[in-house]
Amino acid sequence: MVVALKQEEMLRLAEKAVSLAQRKGVDEAEAFVYQGLTTSVNIERGQINKSSRIIDRGLGIRAIVSKATGFSYTNMLESEAVIEETVIKALNSAKASKSDKDWHGFPTKKTFSSVEGAYDNEIVELDSEDLVNIASTMLDAAEKTDERVFPIEGDAAASYLCKAVANSNGVEGFDHGTIIECSLATIAKGEGEVTPACFEFNIERKYDMDPEWVGKEAARLAVSALKARRTETKNIDVIFTQFALQQLFQYTLINAVKADYVQRNQSAFKGKIGEKVASEIVTVYDDGLFDGGLRTWKFDGEGVPQQKTPVIEKGVLRNFIYDNYAAKKEGKESTGNASRAGYLSTPNVEATNFRMMPGNKSKEDLISGLKEGLLVYFLQGAHSSNPASGEFSVVATPAWKIENGEIVYATKGAMLAGNIFQVLTNVSGLASNERKIGQLVAPWVLVENVKVVGK
Numbered sequence: 001m002v003v004a005l006k007q008e009e010m011l012r013l014a015e016k017a018v019s020l021a022q023r024k025g026v027d028e029a030e031a032f033v034y035q036g037l038t039t040s041v042n043i044e045r046g047q048i049n050k051s052s053r054i055i056d057r058g059l060g061i062r063a064i065v066s067k068a069t070g071f072s073y074t075n076m077l078e079s080e081a082v083i084e085e086t087v088i089k090a091l092n093s094a095k096a097s098k099s100d101k102d103w104h105g106f107p108t109k110k111t112f113s114s115v116e117g118a119y120d121n122e123i124v125e126l127d128s129e130d131l132v133n134i135a136s137t138m139l140d141a142a143e144k145t146d147e148r149v150f151p152i153e154g155d156a157a158a159s160y161l162c163k164a165v166a167n168s169n170g171v172e173g174f175d176h177g178t179i180i181e182c183s184l185a186t187i188a189k190g191e192g193e194v195t196p197a198c199f200e201f202n203i204e205r206k207y208d209m210d211p212e213w214v215g216k217e218a219a220r221l222a223v224s225a226l227k228a229r230r231t232e233t234k235n236i237d238v239i240f241t242q243f244a245l246q247q248l249f250q251y252t253l254i255n256a257v258k259a260d261y262v263q264r265n266q267s268a269f270k271g272k273i274g275e276k277v278a279s280e281i282v283t284v285y286d287d288g289l290f291d292g293g294l295r296t297w298k299f300d301g302e303g304v305p306q307q308k309t310p311v312i313e314k315g316v317l318r319n320f321i322y323d324n325y326a327a328k329k330e331g332k333e334s335t336g337n338a339s340r341a342g343y344l345s346t347p348n349v350e351a352t353n354f355r356m357m358p359g360n361k362s363k364e365d366l367i368s369g370l371k372e373g374l375l376v377y378f379l380q381g382a383h384s385s386n387p388a389s390g391e392f393s394v395v396a397t398p399a400w401k402i403e404n405g406e407i408v409y410a411t412k413g414a415m416l417a418g419n420i421f422q423v424l425t426n427v428s429g430l431a432s433n434e435r436k437i438g439q440l441v442a443p444w445v446l447v448e449n450v451k452v453v454g455k
Helices: 007-023 080-096 128-145 211-224 242-250 259-263 324-329 363-368 420-425
Strands: 028-044 047-065 068-074 149-167 172-190 198-204 234-240 284-287 308-313 354-356 372-376 391-396 399-403 406-412 414-419 427-430 435-437 440-442 445-453
Touching: 007 028, 007 047, 007 080, 007 149, 007 172, 028 128, 047 080, 047 128, 068 080, 128 149, 128 172, 128 211, 149 211, 172 211, 198 211, 234 242, 234 363, 242 391, 242 420, 242 435, 242 440, 259 324, 363 406, 372 445, 414 420, 420 427
Parallel strands: 234 372, 354 440
Antiparallel strands: 028 047, 028 149, 047 068, 149 172, 172 198, 234 445, 284 308, 284 354, 372 399, 391 414, 399 406, 414 445, 427 445, 435 440
16 A cells, blocks of 8 residues: 555644644634545456555644634645645635634543554555455355356455544644455346345454455345345334444434534434433444444544443433534533544534444344344435434335244335334344444344335
């Protein structure tokens, strides 16, 4: 991989930008330096078709003048003249903006916690040939599983990410991490039928991959989706895998516990701290320090230490998640949930590792305990869910019908309709197969009495 900017260089750059902004007359300043180095190979139509290496570096600056915020960024870090110009743009932007009565200053300096499982030098040293081998292993495994399977797309990628932050209140910090991932989407063809795309992947912060399993599992799912049948309209028990749960939670539950949504009256949880909002077996933490978590860092996008925040404990709502702005608006402390798109944006409230605690049942136990139910792997249309009310209407594809404790056939055209907050109260089973998918860390979840609409 390309040699990265060193810790000292990134911190020096952030501190220099803050100092320069102060000399230009801002009341407060913050500089955020980001660097991402990614090597990847892509799969299209069953073939490895290209390799790429992306280097993204940049500096974002927030300037505060009379409680008004200005922001500017640049990816030209080698030019001091450009950095000075970026500072001036942020300053001018602040001067042209309206004062915000709810602005109460940048965060102050705090000690960062140590994190585990977020960096692996072996990933940094991988090259495109190593990634081609990973992709080839996936493809071979999928094609050998069943001749009816056709891989349509996928990739293998290795990333080194690092960030530095400094502000005029004395905050300064540097952190780095790695990510390794491989994924494969397949379809199966048989007797004039083509299945929906079935997807599987591995993504880790350490070099702990099983591309052969990814290929086999993507193929197995596709084959099992053949000979799909229509399902009838009725309320039945549904097992949500992590894929489906992540898609559903991303646009409903996670937004409902963000403090800015609550403050804008866009959360059904407003005023419900201390109240029962879910089944007693549901416990959720936002854990920014989770060992090996995909969003585990020492500090968030503003230099506030990340932490483990209880969100729901045994069904009771305990906390919302905050960035610095939303917290100070209520006279509270940030929970370390300021997220930003590298150097390109100002922070916003976002979950880190949104962890739904697992149970002690195997996934086979969940299935075998159902007289009738549906196993849902993926959802379409979750983005149209209503974050304020929690209402959703999604297509479950692919999904599998369960009868008398066994998976009997794939379904097609099944829609799930309901309310995420009702879903939470109807959770009756949790598997032990915890898995990381994006923000979510969760097991398979059994929910009773979900409305399934057949076509």
